Amino acid sequence: MSAEILVGEDDLAEMVEQVWVSYLDPEGINPLVLNGDAKQLSEVHSTVSITGSWHGHLVFASTRDAAKKAAAAFLAMEPDEVSQDDLSDVLGELANIVGGNVKAMLPAGCYLSLPTVVLAPDTASYYPTAERITGLYGVWDGEPVSISMWQSVKQEAKA
Amino acid sequence: MKILIADDSRVMRQIVTRTLRQAGFGDHDLVEAADGQETVDKANSEKPDLIISDWNMPELTGIEVLRKLRAAGNDVKFGFVTSECTPEMQQAAEAAGSAFFIVKPFTAERFDEVFSPILG
Numbered sequence: 001m002s003a004e005i006l007v008g009e010d011d012l013a014e015m016v017e018q019v020w021v022s023y024l025d026p027e028g029i030n031p032l033v034l035n036g037d038a039k040q041l042s043e044v045h046s047t048v049s050i051t052g053s054w055h056g057h058l059v060f061a062s063t064r065d066a067a068k069k070a071a072a073a074f075l076a077m078e079p080d081e082v083s084q085d086d087l088s089d090v091l092g093e094l095a096n097i098v099g100g101n102v103k104a105m106l107p108a109g110c111y112l113s114l115p116t117v118v119l120a121p122d123t124a125s126y127y128p129t130a131e132r133i134t135g136l137y138g139v140w141d142g143e144p145v146s147i148s149m150w151q152s153v154k155q156e157a158k159a
Numbered sequence: 160m161k162i163l164i165a166d167d168s169r170v171m172r173q174i175v176t177r178t179l180r181q182a183g184f185g186d187h188d189l190v191e192a193a194d195g196q197e198t199v200d201k202a203n204s205e206k207p208d209l210i211i212s213d214w215n216m217p218e219l220t221g222i223e224v225l226r227k228l229r230a231a232g233n234d235v236k237f238g239f240v241t242s243e244c245t246p247e248m249q250q251a252a253e254a255a256g257s258a259f260f261i262v263k264p265f266t267a268e269r270f271d272e273v274f275s276p277i278l279g
Contacts, residue, residue, distance in 0.1 A: 076177060096263075097263045098242075100215075108245060114167070
């Protein structure tokens with residue numbers, strides 16, 4: 001069973017839109033504008049892994065400025081006031097929220113890991129047995145942001 | 160009323176606090192716990208009237224915390240605020256004695272709907 005069917009780009013977009021509406025753009029003036037550019041700049045990223053009946057990862061990546069703006073929006077402060085701890089915490093939470101919503105769409109018996117945050121481009125993390133199955137790539141307030149899903153290749157072989 | 164907010168994410172504890180305030184429940188006494196074990200400890204030491212807990216936390220998960228409290232005879236009103244929401248999780252939460260299940264991302268309206276009957 002492929003997660004491409006279970007959780008598609010439209011599903012991911014709906015979940016991400018909820019995050020923007022709830023926390024990052026409550027007034028509806030600054031949405032994530034998708035451009036499909038999978039090669040856009042990333043400077044920081046966070047990951048949650050899902051294991052069980054489906055194996056894979058959900059990755060949130062962005063520029064440091066986008067992460068700062070996200071932290072500022074989450075914490076109701078100015079971007080200049082955001083500390084590195086704030087940045088890490090918000091990045092982790094973004095992956096956790098979207099990952100949790102993704103998990104809800106997968107077959108029963110999945111487990112969500114705690115988030116891992118890396119203050120380096122998403123190319124600094126490797127998912128040796130996984131391949132990207134879907135992703136949202138866009139710009140938020142002038143800054144690149146992406147949310148991608150990676151599925152274990154081993155699982156595909158077993159299915 | 161005293162409310163214990165349990166989440167390993169400091170950001171999410173702040174957001175829960177802010178959303179409680181936006182929903183009109185800012186006058187209550189708020190305490191925080193950053194993992195499952197601390198939640199159990201503070202449930203005993205702080206004696207909150209309500210615990211709003213994350214599901215996925217280090218040390219003990221939220222459901223393990225709830226089961227531990229109930230097993231010890233603690234009937235504190237307890238519910239979940241979590242990004243994960245599957246039917247089996249909701250069933251497990253209800254079976255363990257959870258009073259509510261709020262899915263992240265959430266709004267002040269959702270908090271009002273869930274907490275008005277509890278907090279008045």
